[in-house]
Structure formats: structure tokens, C-alpha cells
Amino acid sequence: MSIKVYVPLDSGAVALGADEVASAIASKAEKIGADVKIVRNGSFGMYWLEPMVEVETPRGRVAYGPVSTDDIDALFAADFLKGGEHKRYLGRTQDIPFLKSQSRLTFQRCGIIDPVSLDDYRAHDGLTGLENALKMSAADIVKAVTDSGLRGRGGAGFPTGIKWNTVREAPGDQKYIVCNADEGDSGTFADRMIMEGEPFVLIEGMIIAGLATGATKGYVYTRSEYPDAIRIMNEAIDVARSAGLLGASVLGSGKAFDMEVRMGAGAYVCGEETSLLNSMEGKRGVVRAKPPLPALQGFMGRPTVVNNVISLCSVPVILEKGPEYYRDFGMGRSRGTIPIQIAGNVKHGGLYEIGFGLTLGEIVEQIGGGTATGRPVKAVQVGGPLGAYFPRELFDTPFDYEEFAKRDGLIGHAGVVVFDDTVDMMKQARFAMEFCAIESCGKCTPCRIGSIRGTEVVDKLERGEEPELQIELLRDLCETMKFGSLCALGGFTPYPVLSALNHFPDDFKPRALDIAAE
Amino acid sequence: MSETTKDQNVRVEAICDQMITMEGPLLPILHEVQEEFGHIPEGALQTIAKKLNLSRAEVHGVASFYHDFREEKAGKHVIKICRAEACQAMGADALGDQVRRHLKVDWSQTTSDRKITLEPVFCLGLCACAPAAMVDGKVVGRVTRDRMNRILDEVGA
Numbered sequence: 001m002s003i004k005v006y007v008p009l010d011s012g013a014v015a016l017g018a019d020e021v022a023s024a025i026a027s028k029a030e031k032i033g034a035d036v037k038i039v040r041n042g043s044f045g046m047y048w049l050e051p052m053v054e055v056e057t058p059r060g061r062v063a064y065g066p067v068s069t070d071d072i073d074a075l076f077a078a079d080f081l082k083g084g085e086h087k088r089y090l091g092r093t094q095d096i097p098f099l100k101s102q103s104r105l106t107f108q109r110c111g112i113i114d115p116v117s118l119d120d121y122r123a124h125d126g127l128t129g130l131e132n133a134l135k136m137s138a139a140d141i142v143k144a145v146t147d148s149g150l151r152g153r154g155g156a157g158f159p160t161g162i163k164w165n166t167v168r169e170a171p172g173d174q175k176y177i178v179c180n181a182d183e184g185d186s187g188t189f190a191d192r193m194i195m196e197g198e199p200f201v202l203i204e205g206m207i208i209a210g211l212a213t214g215a216t217k218g219y220v221y222t223r224s225e226y227p228d229a230i231r232i233m234n235e236a237i238d239v240a241r242s243a244g245l246l247g248a249s250v251l252g253s254g255k256a257f258d259m260e261v262r263m264g265a266g267a268y269v270c271g272e273e274t275s276l277l278n279s280m281e282g283k284r285g286v287v288r289a290k291p292p293l294p295a296l297q298g299f300m301g302r303p304t305v306v307n308n309v310i311s312l313c314s315v316p317v318i319l320e321k322g323p324e325y326y327r328d329f330g331m332g333r334s335r336g337t338i339p340i341q342i343a344g345n346v347k348h349g350g351l352y353e354i355g356f357g358l359t360l361g362e363i364v365e366q367i368g369g370g371t372a373t374g375r376p377v378k379a380v381q382v383g384g385p386l387g388a389y390f391p392r393e394l395f396d397t398p399f400d401y402e403e404f405a406k407r408d409g410l411i412g413h414a415g416v417v418v419f420d421d422t423v424d425m426m427k428q429a430r431f432a433m434e435f436c437a438i439e440s441c442g443k444c445t446p447c448r449i450g451s452i453r454g455t456e457v458v459d460k461l462e463r464g465e466e467p468e469l470q471i472e473l474l475r476d477l478c479e480t481m482k483f484g485s486l487c488a489l490g491g492f493t494p495y496p497v498l499s500a501l502n503h504f505p506d507d508f509k510p511r512a513l514d515i516a517a518e
Numbered sequence: 519m520s521e522t523t524k525d526q527n528v529r530v531e532a533i534c535d536q537m538i539t540m541e542g543p544l545l546p547i548l549h550e551v552q553e554e555f556g557h558i559p560e561g562a563l564q565t566i567a568k569k570l571n572l573s574r575a576e577v578h579g580v581a582s583f584y585h586d587f588r589e590e591k592a593g594k595h596v597i598k599i600c601r602a603e604a605c606q607a608m609g610a611d612a613l614g615d616q617v618r619r620h621l622k623v624d625w626s627q628t629t630s631d632r633k634i635t636l637e638p639v640f641c642l643g644l645c646a647c648a649p650a651a652m653v654d655g656k657v658v659g660r661v662t663r664d665r666m667n668r669i670l671d672e673v674g675a
Contacts, residue, residue: 015644015659047646184641186602192643224549224586225642227655265545265584268640282544282570284583300541342646344607349646372608381603385640415645417604431606435640441583 002035003081006054006061009115010043010196011228012189017068018051024072025053034081042197044111045351046098054093057083063090098367103329104353105337106314110197116235118243121200127245129319133208134253138168141212145315147323149335154180154271154308155383155412155488157334157401160315163305166295167213170303175215177206178280178299178306181222181229182264182271185384187343187415191309193351195222195229198313199236203259205312207250208319209305210257218259219299220309221276224266233261268439272487273306275441286441287487308413310339329355334400342368344381344417361395364418375420379428379504383412385435386492388499389428408499410492425500425507430458432496436489447490450481454497464510471508474501523561529554530562534569544570544580548587557588593628593635595673598652599661601638604645613649613666614638621675634675 007013007022022038029036043050052065053075062083064075071088078086090096093111104110113120121127133141146161167175179202183191195202206218220233237259240246248256267285270276274288277299298304314336318326327335334356340363343349347369364370364380371377379389388409390397397407404411419428433454440447454477461470478494485491501508533550537543544566551562558581567574581587599605599614614625621629621636628635644650647659653669661669 011642011657012644012647012659015647015650015657045646050647183643186600186641187604187645188641189643189645225639225652228657262542262545263549265549265586266639267584279545281542282580284580286583344604344645344648346646349648351646385603415604417607417645419607423607428603428606431603435602439640 002037004037004039004056005081006039006041006056007051008043008111008197009040009228009232010050010193011226012047012193013043013050013052014228016047016050016066020069021051021053021067021072024069028072028076032076034076036081039114041113042110042115043193044093044099045107045193046096046348047350048348049090052090053080055081055083059083059092061093063093063096064088065090098348098350098352102353103337103355105317105326105329106201106310107194107198107339107351107353108317109201110194113198115197115199115232116239118200118239118245121198125320126200126316127204127251129316130204130207130251133211133319134251134255138212138214141208141319142168144318144323145212148318148326149323149330149333150311150314150318150326151334151401152308153310153314153338153413155410160307160311163295163307164209164212166293167215167303167305170296172303174217174300174302175213176299176302176304177209177213177215177218177259178277178304179206179218179220179309179312180271180273180276180306181220181226181309182276183226183309183413184223184268184271185386185413185415187381187384187417188341188413189343189415190339190341190351190413191222192226192229194309194313195220195226196232199233200240201313201316202233202309203236203240203245205315206259207246207257208315209307209312211250211255213303213305215303215305216256216258218257219280220259220261221264221270221280222261223264230261230263237261267441268435269441269487269489272489274487276306277304284441286443289486310413331355331357331398332400332402334402338399338411338414340399341413341415342418343415345371345373345420346418347372356398356400358399359395360390360397360399360416361392363399363416364395368416368418371418371420373420375422377418378421378423379419379425379500381417381419381428381496382415383410383495384415385432386410386488386495387412387415388495389425389503390499391503393503408495410495425504426458426462429497429500429508430455430462432493432500433458436493440489444484444486444490446481446484447486447493450477450485450490451493453477454481454493461508462511467508467510471501526555526559526561527565530565531569534566538569544572544577545584548581552587556591560589593632595633595654596635596637597669597673598637598639598642600640600642600644600648600650602641602645604641605649608648610649613651613661613663616663616666617670620670629675634673
């Protein structure tokens with residue numbers, strides 16, 4: 001029997017050389033006549049260990065990482081196909097502390113299975129949630145999701161069950177499930193990872209959403225920056241269709257659901273649900289005023305559920321193990337688990353799924369292991385380019401929607417970007433304004449013009465032109481953008497700007513004065 | 519109308535016919551046209567507009583809204599460098615400066631020999647292996663200065 005060797009196909013692993021490692025292992029095995037079967041799995045999300053190669057042994061899967069093509073000869077010499085000792089040896093995969101200490105519900109199979117093998121997915125209890133849902137009424141499915149306490153993982157944190165119920169009760173001959181996979185926030189990659197590593201869980205979640213609301217058609221709107229995720233999702237959808245999981249009669253139930261992938265075209269603002277819908281309809285990706293809610297008049301003017309990838313991928317486990325099981329994780333009004341993405345200047349960067357409630361300090365220092373450069377942490381941006389910068393003094397903040405809001409921050413899509421003490425916070429504040437200016441859809445003035453004025457004010461501040469006046473102007477501008485913008489792009493850009501200004505005032509002193517003092 | 523423009527129109531019409539039954543076909547059509555021609559040719563706008571019963575201005579409005587759609591063909595090689603925060607934390611700004619100096623171009627420009635186009639990108643989802651880049655569609659993580667020099671060598675810059 002051939003020995004199974006796992007080399008991830010995840011684009012993070014590929015970016016670090018996984019494809020080259022896989023072909024080096026294959027050609028070496030062929031040369032020495034070893035019977036090896038290479039499986040391209042998803043990533044477990046431990047990116048400092050990627051490319052992480054695993055071998056199936058009688059004592060379980062053992063891991064080696066990070067492996068480069070230069071290590072291959074030595075790995076074969078160390079008999080790694082039997083789990084032999086080598087400097088890259090990490091022990092059994094499931095015992096690696098970063099992985100072992102997680103509560104993987106949404107990502108339970110990511111990394112373990114062959115992403116496009118439906119048999120693999122079923123062998124690991126996949127589709128159990130869907131099978132349960134097929135025996136339930138639409139109202140009962142919605143109730144289970146509501147009772148689980150699941151809130152939108154895209155950032156807004158709106159209760160998923162309530163949104164579904166609105167669509168379920170809305171009249172309409174055609175309803176839609178739209179998966180928002182337009183993951184543009186820097187520091188986030190959970191959507192990409194699960195689409196590449198476990199696409200069937202998204203398909204399963206979308207079918208369940210369809211059963212619960214009466215929608216028969218689903219779309220996954222994702223980014224052109226994610227070509228691998230698109231390819232793998234499309235492949236999985238084809239497999240699901242041939243297996244009767246998608247189509248006129250889902251698993252022979254007589255209920256129809258089908259879906260397809262749509263690719264965006266490099267506009268960050270299309271992650272906002274109404275501009276996403278416009279983009280899907282073939283229009284400019286400008287924001288729509290609400291009401292009407294997309295739940296009532298969404299895609300093509302019809303009732304539409306717009307949910308984030310992670311929200312939909314959390315549904316199957318809720319239907320499989322029951323709402324109480326999911327709800328028992330977490331704290332306060334933030335129930336269940338959250339896949340935290342630890343990124344930027346950090347030693348142990350990757351995806352860490354756990355119940356809500358860890359403190360920011362625990363995430364950055366203990367799990368992330370501090371900075372990659374070994375310098376002290378200065379600031380941590382949580383929630384993407386529209387999220388606040390947190391100083392060390394706020395490291396006791398628990399990872400929870402309400403607790404972050406209390407400290408003028410947001411958890412967003414749960415990306416955590418770490419910066420060391422070389423970061424210049426005035427530059428980061430300027431970048432937030434610049435990014436908003438580049439990506440603004442142009443519909444509302446506070447965002448379109450305010451962001452440009454914001455970069456100019458910061459430039460004047462840097463040149464030392466009436467600094468006190470500029471700071472007052474900047475605060476005033478942020479106030480206008482926050483309350484006057486139509487969507488979160490203009491409305492939340494003040495979070496990174498004001499948090500930088502409030503927590504790091506020393507960085508906002510004019511540079512001209514520094515030069516004069518020297 | 520020249521022969522090449524005629525051929526182009528025939529091909530654009532075929533793409534439209536193939537996709538017109540989709541719900542919201544315009545973005546998929548524009549992607550396919552760009553895939554075929556390397557950019558959205560001026561003449562294609564009118565053809566698409568006619569097929570979808572839109573005005574040319576509407577199609578132009580959509581094509582020009584999205585960063586992906588090009589009015590002109592890119593260089594032979596396209597280097598995209600992530601400029602977003604996670605990559606900034608790992609030296610993306612310096613990497614961008616290095617490449618701009620080396621190629622003597624600014625962001626979103628093509629070298630004078632039409633060989634290389636440099637583009638900014640805001641997040642490739644490789645934030646735990648920053649700084650990240652994409653070279654002719656292939657992702658690269660933890661791009662050090664040396665690694666970037668090797669990439670520039672490989673594309674003949």
C-alpha cells in the first residue's frame with residue numbers, strides 16, 4: 001500500500017514553495033522506487049510552519065515544517081516516510097500546541113481532508129448537518145440558527161437567524177443566498193483558507209440557508225485576487241452537482257438548490273453588501289441606500305440572504321451538533337467560535353479558531369508569540385483597514401463584539417495585524433485616509449472628498465503647518481465621515497485615524513520640528 | 519472597419535452570446551473579454567452595450583469603475599505588490615520603493631520597453647506570510663529584498 005504524504009495546496013503554502021516541495025518529493029520517491037501518494041490538502045493555518053509536509057504513519061499523521069526543496073534529500077535519508085526523526089520533525093500534527101489548544105468547529109476538517117473529495121468530507125461527518133436539516137421545517141432550521149447565537153462574521157455581527165427569518169417570511173417567487181466572499185480586509189484570510197481547504201462546508205452551509213429561506217439559487221461572490229480559491233470552489237461545485245448534492249433534488253429530497261461562483265474585479269467597496277449586489281447585477285459597485293434591506297429587495301430586487309463565508313460555514317456544525325453545543329462556546333452576547341487571523345509582524349502567524357473571550361494580549365503575545373522581528377509590539381490593528389489600532393495598554397480587551405466597541409474598536413472579520421516599535425502611526429493614519437480615497441465608490445461626499453482632505457491635513461501636520469489647527473480639523477473631519485457616510489468605508493475610516501491619534505499622540509508631532517532640533 | 523476590428527467584434531459578440539443568459543452578465547463578459555484580448559478594447563464597449571441593451575456610457579462606467587479592467591494591455595509580465603497593512607508591518611513600503619527604483623516606474627505603470635507592469639494590490643490574503651506579491655498570477659510570500667531581486671532577474675528586468 002502506498003504511503004500518503006500531504007502537501008498543502010493552500011495559496012499561503014504555495015506562496016512559500018509548497019508546489020516545488022510536492023514535485024521534489026514525487027520525483028525523489030520515483031527515483032528510489034518508494035510507493036508514495038501525494039495528497040494536496042488545505043492548510044491547518046500555521047503559516048510559520050508552511051510548507052508543512054505530513055506523512056501518514058501507524059501512530060497518526062506526523063508533520064515536518066517548514067520544508068524547503070533543499071530538505072528533501074535529508075528527509076528521505078531520515079526515513080521520513082516512516083515518521084523518522086529530522087530537524088524539521090514536529091511530532092504528531094494533532095499534538096502541535098497551536099492546533100491542540102483550539103476549538104475547531106467551523107474549520108474542523110480544514111487541513112485534514114482532500115478539499116475536493118466528497119468521500120473524504122463525508123468520512124469526516126460532513127453533510128450530517130444538511131441531512132438533519134432536510135428532516136426539519138424551514139422555521140425549525142431558522143430557530144436552530146437563531147438559538148445558536150450565531151452573528152454575522154463579516155464584521156457587522158448581525159444575528160444570522162433573524163436575517164434568515166426576514167427572508168423566509170418575505171414573499172417572492174425567487175429568493176437568493178449570496179455568500180460574501182469578498183474578503184478584502186488586510187490581515188484576514190479565513191474565507192480564502194476555508195474555500196481552498198474545505199469548500200464543501202460552504203456548499204453545505206449555503207444549501208441549508210436555502211432550505212431555511214426557500215431560496216433555490218446561491219452565488220459566491222469572491223475576489224479576483226483569490227484565483228486558487230475560485231478554481232477549487234468551482235471544482236467542488238462540479239463534484240457536488242455530479243453527486244446530486246446540488247441540483248433539482250438535493251440528496252434526492254425533491255428540494256432544489258444550485259450555486260455558482262462570481263468573480264469581483266478589484267474593488268474593495270464591493271465587500272459592502274449593497275455594492276456587492278450591484279456588482280453582481282453588472283453595475284458599478286456603488287453603495288445602495290438602505291432601506292430597502294437586501295433581505296427584502298436584494299439581488300435582482302428579490303429577497304436575498306447576504307452572509308459572510310464564515311457565517312455560512314458555521315451553520316453545518318450547528319445543525320449537526322445542535323444550537324446549544326455551538327452557543328456554549330464564547331462569552332456575553334458573542335456566542336460560538338471565531339477564527340482569529342494573526343498576521344503582520346508576528347512570530348506565529350496563522351488562523352486560530354477559539355470561543356470568543358481571549359484577551360488581545362493573549363492572542364498577540366502567547367498565541368502569536370510576539371513580533372517576528374523580536375522587537376516590542378507597538379500597535380495592533382484589529383478588524384482590517386477600517387479597524388482601530390490598539391496600544392499595549394488595551395491588551396486586556398477581551399475578543400468580543402461589545403467589549404471591542406466599548407473601547408472604540410471593532411473585531412470586524414477578526415484579523416489581527418501586529419506592528420513592532422518601528423511603525424510610524426501618523427503614516428498609518430494617512431494610509432487609512434489614502435486607502436479610503438482609492439477605494440471610495442464615490443456616492444457620498446464625506447467619504448469621497450473627506451478622505452482626500454484627510455490625507456492633505458495629515459500632510460500639513462507632518463510639515464508642521466499650524467499643527468494644533470490640523471489636529472482639530474482632522475477630528476472634525478472624522479466626525480463628519482463617521483456620521484455622514486453611507487456605508488462602513490467612509491464611516492469606519494475614522495477608527496484607525498482617531499485611534500492612532502488618541503493612543504499615539506507623540507507620533508503626530510510635526511517632523512519639521514524634529515529636524516530643527518537636531 | 520479593418521479586418522482585425524471586425525474579427526474582434528465577432529469574438530466579443532460570441533462571448534456575449536455565450537454569457538447573456540446569466541443573471542447579471544456584464545462583469546463575467548468584461549472578464550472574458552479581458553482574458554481574450556489582454557484589455558477591454560475601445561470598440562468592445564459598443565458591441566457589449568448593443569448586446570445587453572445598455573448605453574455605451576453605462577458599459578464604460580462599469581468597466582472604468584473596477585481596478586481590474588485595463589484600457590491598455592499590460593506589459594509582458596505583471597508584478598503586483600501588496601501595499602496593505604499586514605504587509606506594511608513587514609516592510610512592504612521598502613519593497614515597493616526597491617521595485618519602483620529598479621524598474622524606473624511608479625505604481626500602475628509599465629516600463630518603457632513594455633516588458634513589466636507594476637501594480638499595487640490591497641491584500642492577497644497572504645497576511646501571515648508578509649510581505650506578499652503576485653508575479654504573473656503566481657503568489658509569492660515572505661518576499662525579501664534578495665527574493666525580489668531574483669524575481670526581477672527572472673522576468674528580465
